[in-house]
Amino acid sequence: MLTEAQKRAMKKWEAKNKDKRKKITYESHTRVFIKEIANLDDLIKIEELIRQRRNELSN
Incomplete structure (x- = not known):
């Protein structure tokens, strides 16, 4: 279970x-x-999607 401080810290990090x-x-x-x-x-x-993306990134 998370403490209130941990919950606040998590929300702050996510934001x-x-x-x-x-x-x-x-x-x-x-x-x-x-x-x-x-x-x-x-x-x-x-x-195939990975191959296409790699080509896009290498050009």
């Missing part, structure tokens, strides 16, 4: 780091999807 928190959440959801939910077709689509 200060919205983009970082958003990225952490997306990463977590992505891992769960890949490890627990995705089927072979989903993984093939994800691999």
Whole structure:
């Protein structure tokens, strides 16, 4: 159980780091999807999206 001070500190950090928190959440959801939910077709689509994104970032 969190103390009130911990809750306030967490809220303050989240307010200060919205983009970082958003990225952490997306990463977590992505891992769960890949490890627990995705089927072979989903993984093939994800691999293609990764290839496309890598190309975008390298150009």
